[in-house]
Each structure stands twice: as C-alpha cells, then as structure tokens.
Amino acid sequence: MESPPARRILLGRVHGAFGVRGELKLESFTEPANAILRYQPWILRDAQGHERELAGARGRLTTKGIVATFPEVADRDAAEALRGSEVWVARSALPPPQPGEYYWVDLEGLRVVNREGADFGRVSHLFSTGANDVLVAEGERERMIPFLQPDYIVSIDFDQGVVTVDWDPEF
Template identity: 60%
Template sequence: MNAPSVGERMITVGRLHGAFGVRGEVKLESYTDPPRAIARYQPWVLRNGRGEEQVCTGARVRAGSKGLIATLPGITDRDAAERLRGVEIQVPRSALPPLPPGQYYWVDLEGLRVVNTAGVLFGTVAYLFNNGANDVMVVQGERERMIPFARPEYVRDVDLHAGCITVEWDADF
C-alpha cells in the first residue's frame, strides 16, 4: 500500500499509549479484528492531537503480556516513545479488505440516513459501539436514538448505494 492520496477518507485503526520499556517500543491499542491485523494495514498515518500527521512505514507489532507492543522506525528510546502517547493510527479506507455481502465496516454506516419501516426519518448514524451484548447505532436527528444493530430483528435493510438504513423501531421509542 502506498501513502494515502490527498482527500482520501482516513480510518482510525488504533492508538498509541506511550512507552513500553526503554528501547523505544510503544503500547498499542488496536481497533482491528483480530487486534494483530493492524500490522497488515501499512503504511500508517500517525496523527497527534494537534492534527499533525506523519507517515510511518515498517512498524512491527508483537503481543505483550498485557496487549500489543509496536516498534516504529526511528523511535529508539523511551522519551521518543512517550511523545507518541495518544497518537492515532490511521489508514485510508481503501486499505481495508472487501467484506462478504451483508457485512459492513462501521465507518461505512456512519452518515447514512435511518428510517423506520413506516417511513419516519430518525436522522443519520453518528457512530456505532459495542455494549458487550450487541452492536448499537447512535442515530442523531431531532433527538438521539440508540438502536441495536441486530439483523433482522431491528435492522431490516442496509442500502449503501442509497445511503439508507431501514429499521423496525417505533418512532416514539
């Protein structure tokens, strides 16, 4: 994969949590499934809280006793690793592999309109999260709704081309 092109949609796939040891390794939180798959999506774009970005190619990831540990080119001591605390790891959306029909990346659902089977517009998907029991869509419109992303019980149809998700959900709930 090459460096992302200007204007390409970037996806946050992980976060760095500061130094691990004294040789420049960093603690890594991965949002990929499985977590070690984050190493496949390189180069990474490292984005700090000020919005500054740098491309990182050749990162190595290994399992530690309490999570993932990354070794980044050019980071050779604890101080340099500690400066990476809170940095997001992003990759272009095009780097993610295609999914089978009926499966979706959460990022592809964000921004879609949500209507119920009666045609009532609830708003748009702001984000999704997992509450431990199931995935949940947060829909923002005239008010915020949290709708379980459970097919076919609540989510009846996802039409990416039309930009719409149809749900079985009472408008008063």
C-alpha cells in the same frame, strides 16, 4: 476543484511506552488484533490533531496487546511522546469486505428510517459498548440504536443508501 478527502478508519491507539528501548503499547481495533500491522502506511494523529504518515511499524502480539516498534522511535521518551496518538488508515487500504459484510465507516452517512418511514437522519457513527454495538443516528435529535440484527437493524441497503430500523421514533 479539490477532490474530497479520502475516508479513513480508526484502527488503534498508542497507550504509551513499553520498556526503555522505544517500544510502544498499541491497542488494536482489528480482528485479530495483530492485523493492524498489515494495513500501512498509517496516519498518526496526536491529541492536538497534528498528523504524520508512518510506514514500517512492526510488532508482536502479547497477552497484554500489541507491542510495536516505530521507525525513528529509539527510546522511552520518544515512545511516551506518542501516548494517545490514534492510528488511522485510508479506507482504500483495507481489503474489500466479503459479501454480506461491511465496515462501519461504510454505514456513515446512510439515511436511517424505521419500518413506518419515520426519518431519523443519518448514521453519524457506531461504537461498541462491550455488550453490543450501537448505531448513532443524527437528525432532529440524536438516537442511539442497538446494532442487533434483525431485532433493531432490519436491513442495510447500500444501493438506496438506507438503514431500516425497528425503533420507536419517540424513543
């Protein structure tokens, strides 16, 4: 019997070449931005879904984001070929969260119910709008709930596998 695939977290994205020596512009979703370099090896996934493992990436923080060098990327053409690639890591590569903290990926799959017990399905994913984060619950239909605690996200119970929300089931 095969073991389930390891959970992964999207940490960043390659935006293209930087200069002519094979450096890349790298968008980081970590805080601080250069923390992305700590969590290697990476799984690079291109737009067609092809994946490869990458270890040994180095980089520096600039005013425009991370400028990185990848092993075996020696010129602008090779760097530009990686444009749009996503940088993923195994969930196990990240340090355990502090008490009361969690990674978004840890919420995925939890049941979502409101205070009255209405079942909204399961957490599909979360995303940031810039103004606030949003929890997406997939059930009989999709619901997007602002991830504002305690206004709309009342509680998260990992032991029970439930996120309780203050949200009208008709909305």
